[in-house]
Amino acid sequence: MNTFGKIFRLTSFGESHGRGIGGIIDGCPAGLELDIELIQKDLTRRKPGQSKITTQRKEDDRVEFLSGVFEGKTQGTPIAFAIWNKDQHSNDYNDLKDVFRPSHADYTYIKKYGTRDHRGGGRSSARETIARVVAGAIAKQILAQIGVSVNAYVSQVGDIKLGKSYKELDLSKTENIVRCPDDQTAEEMIARIELAGREHDTVGGVVTGVATGVPTGWGEPVFNKLHADIGFAMLGINAVKGFEYGSGFEGTKLSGSVHNDVFIKTEDGVRTKTNNSGGIQGGISNGEDIYFNVAFKPIATLLKEQDTLDRNENNIKINPKGRHDPCVLPRAVPIVEAMAALVLVDHFLLNKLNSI
Amino acid sequence: MNTFGKIFRLTSFGESHGRGIGGIIDGCPAGLELDIELIQKDLTRRKPGQSKITTQRKEDDRVEFLSGVFEGKTQGTPIAFAIWNKDQHSNDYNDLKDVFRPSHADYTYIKKYGTRDHRGGGRSSARETIARVVAGAIAKQILAQIGVSVNAYVSQVGDIKLGKSYKELDLSKTENIVRCPDDQTAEEMIARIELAGREHDTVGGVVTGVATGVPTGWGEPVFNKLHADIGFAMLGINAVKGFEYGSGFEGTKLSGSVHNDVFIKTEDGVRTKTNNSGGIQGGISNGEDIYFNVAFKPIATLLKEQDTLDRNENNIKINPKGRHDPCVLPRAVPIVEAMAALVLVDHFLLNKLNSI
Amino acid sequence: MNTFGKIFRLTSFGESHGRGIGGIIDGCPAGLELDIELIQKDLTRRKPGQSKITTQRKEDDRVEFLSGVFEGKTQGTPIAFAIWNKDQHSNDYNDLKDVFRPSHADYTYIKKYGTRDHRGGGRSSARETIARVVAGAIAKQILAQIGVSVNAYVSQVGDIKLGKSYKELDLSKTENIVRCPDDQTAEEMIARIELAGREHDTVGGVVTGVATGVPTGWGEPVFNKLHADIGFAMLGINAVKGFEYGSGFEGTKLSGSVHNDVFIKTEDGVRTKTNNSGGIQGGISNGEDIYFNVAFKPIATLLKEQDTLDRNENNIKINPKGRHDPCVLPRAVPIVEAMAALVLVDHFLLNKLNSI
């Protein structure tokens, strides 16, 4: 259950304080010239310690390819890769060995497996998402060849909400420290995160994703609707609590006559006048932009005293120290992009199978 | 791509106006005494023509089992079943043969497959969900044996929102015609749907699902988090635009110190004081109730004149006649329950594999 | 575990004396004009009662399509089909209800599932292979469009062995009652089967399969080598005990210098001088003919007295009556072809995924 995808498949491995994090990508077409720097760039967007509003842990996070790439090109064989762990203050976690931290996976792992690697969250650490970013960055390179691009940005932090749709924004301006493409909102978000940091607390928010250039015909119309696969991908990211696409939850309040997207003829062929469908109709892409929102909860690790239980069910108090993110949103942006790219490249490949 | 589930797998078939709708359930444990009446009961909750606020089409929707059941018991062999189509006014749809109805799957099917069965929406019809209800009703019977129950109800219709959490409601009162367990809200919702009907328009809303009795340990912690699989299941239902569980989108606005669910010791063992986690931590059930919301758009079929294009990209007007639902929500309740039950029974079985 | 194939997937259902046998084909490309008569023809080649050397049970075995085909063409949606059971002398089997017949699946089914449909072997009956023949006949039609054909014939019955390779035979002459394309050997085989019938005994043999026109590049080089998938398909047919391809078991005795297939340049491009590789190198087709042998045991149902145990582990004697095949080989030929065709069409589709 550590494999994602149907054709382009990532199987991931690794724990926060083990030897490293990595994966095997199976099903990547042969002959792709890999741009390692682009992969590294997304890893850098994800890594801790990148700005004043993220954790100050330093992790270099450089990817090493172990197979499947020869003379710079993919070979059609499995692409294994690893990011070796460093800066592991594993002993920092000894106190947490027998503790069930609130809203963490400590309790459920023990109940499920009878054992767990407690160091830094082990397998449940968001450090696991490194493997997704690597695979997603390769997926993006395939998509780029066919004119598809995937971008994400922070559209809400706590109660600070960007009041504009992606169409009103210049997404090339996303790469500030909070990854919100609207300057003024970005400043407010940064202030909100800094406040949370000062209060030794955390804050959640929303990442919005946009895929452009997706041709008509991607998606499988029953269980594997394109948006169901995207939603599944997003809900598998740590801390995600919700997903909506197109008009989403707000659209439920509209009348059908307002909500329907009327087909029109344009110079570019058939288009829709509005796009409440979010680029997907009947589970299949219709050529319009695909857009969606992903809700992230405030992360559970607080640098504050909290009541909880230990493994022997004694009441205890914990007061974690260390270097943690007050807000996961800025670093979640490349993860959202990666997972969306994995879904899209999978459906690009699946869609080759519809005709003889 | 018409198979749902990993161990308990439903493969569905059928079009709205073909021979029938059905499926094969593979992976159902042997020795289960099937209660056919319970299955039929859920089909009846889903069927059209059940009340004044649903479509007046009459479809009897009785299930016939074709294999896998002998002397009333499952045999461990594939369970095939069909619901034969009747009352098929297929010719009613001749006018729609070459039309791209707004926000329907007509356009995307043609683009994907180059062909489509236009009668009543063909495979894209929500009539396909019958197969899910049958399989889900079997899943519920397995879950019942281990003390797990799955219930859903309508919590929003258009802008009419039930202002109570599932904990404040008596879910045994759900089975009124709109399937909202709060009498007063139910009345308002019914009036809202009747208004939409009179206006030849449609209205969307939200279904809330609740699973109780799920033991700790279900769910696979990386890609197949329990909530990711539930979300995937929900997003695969026709007309669904969003999914959230536990504190959901609203929870993104809270501080971590407020959002965290503190572990406490009770007579029933380890519990959490609050349940913003929605019964799932690190992707694994923690023994608390699982609850979630599913957003349904207003359905696209309006009995109103609309602009659109035909297959030759000519501008045309359509003005559909026929018998359609102004609101899909009441009939969606058993579908939400069915899909949730399929996910849960799958994880019940998967969880048997964690130890030697 | 009742699904075969990775892209072109057959999920089968049905018991010998249930409502019928059938399946769902998922992943069949859209737009294929189905030739139903070709499907029916293979069913007729498989059906009982077709000649003096097969069982005299009469089963009409006509396929009904339930979905996925519209106006004669596949729609890209799941193709469900059924062959309804008739001529069910189910009560004939009451005596066998609690008996473990030697070398049958009675004992193992009870041990695995705790229950079984004893009538006519239930799910373990070779009647289940009907679903494979239907799906295989569709696969053959796809393969025909790209110039690939699959043929099988009986090359051994008991100790009567056809002493020629497929290259020395005219495979268009296969359709005599024993399905051996060499007249004289066919007569000897028929006599051998008739002898077995008179002795109320059974006899085994070998079916040889040949696929021509397979282009280079089909097959996945590690676990899913083309011959591994073909072998898996064959070993899943009832009564099969062995599989070999190319030089097979005999080839193990040769020296490498004799066994190696030297590459040569011809008018048709690169070819090999010999074909001990059986058309597959490194698990991937090399453009030469693919050929293989499939060993079938003498079937277990004898019309002779035999010692055995009943369900309560009492020593009993059984002396079955009824209409059974003394030799399964002639009727196995279309099943071998069908399973080979399913594998080949799957790899045809898989091979589309190797490049962007």
Next chain:
Amino acid sequence: MNTFGKIFRLTSFGESHGRGIGGIIDGCPAGLELDIELIQKDLTRRKPGQSKITTQRKEDDRVEFLSGVFEGKTQGTPIAFAIWNKDQHSNDYNDLKDVFRPSHADYTYIKKYGTRDHRGGGRSSARETIARVVAGAIAKQILAQIGVSVNAYVSQVGDIKLGKSYKELDLSKTENIVRCPDDQTAEEMIARIELAGREHDTVGGVVTGVATGVPTGWGEPVFNKLHADIGFAMLGINAVKGFEYGSGFEGTKLSGSVHNDVFIKTEDGVRTKTNNSGGIQGGISNGEDIYFNVAFKPIATLLKEQDTLDRNENNIKINPKGRHDPCVLPRAVPIVEAMAALVLVDHFLLNKLNSI
């Protein structure tokens, strides 16, 4: 297509002259105390340079675990491992860069992928089987806990055939340099391999596998019959050309009345008098020993001059130098055991899913 197994899944990676060979095992139950020395022992049985009759290449082949094991125990999380490549005389292979070696995968890889890592066979090298041996050695440890053991031995080299069944042999005597448990036959085999080596030629043979202690009920009765899965596993090993189990190809010559295995009552419960079924009836284990034969061709790499073509389709002669095995059989024994163990542990886990 580099994943093997349904529940206990190995995804393998690596090329002969890349960074290393390895894999990820997903689905291994938690809490297993790994005996690393047992794993290393099987790697040593597989490794080159182990005796005078194998290649003299020295490869140390020590496994490093990268994840999934904590404090010596499996965690239920993915177990990644690698065997790093050393002793890579990659430049030795420059001459072969554009050559299609007879009966190798050079030609088919180029045709399939348009590119290949030519060094030492790249992904098509049997060095890839290292990953299988590691995973199989873990599978054996799980099987050992439930009393199942898997053993293989060489039963034929060229035309030298061990004339005894596994029942007449003491399998604890297998570990001589040719891995044949019969002393006299072993000597003849060794002489035969030495002769092949002197002639700069190669020789094939047969490995026999035996699994004891398998309880009744393993195997899925239609496509995934236990022997179909074992056969698939064996046919996926490099150089394998055939598979048979129980009475195999020879059994096709027997009459049913001779071939049938009569059930008898014994102190150990229900058994069969003979075991032509090879421990599997209707695709499901019946508690008797499982035994099977695997045919290996003489390997294609000869230290002799041979005609062939290069990538530009020119006629050329090759005359490879280097260190190669004249016979792959002795080193194939642990690979056969590993693949059988992987199948058996998968069915052990699958069989947990048959009841509620």
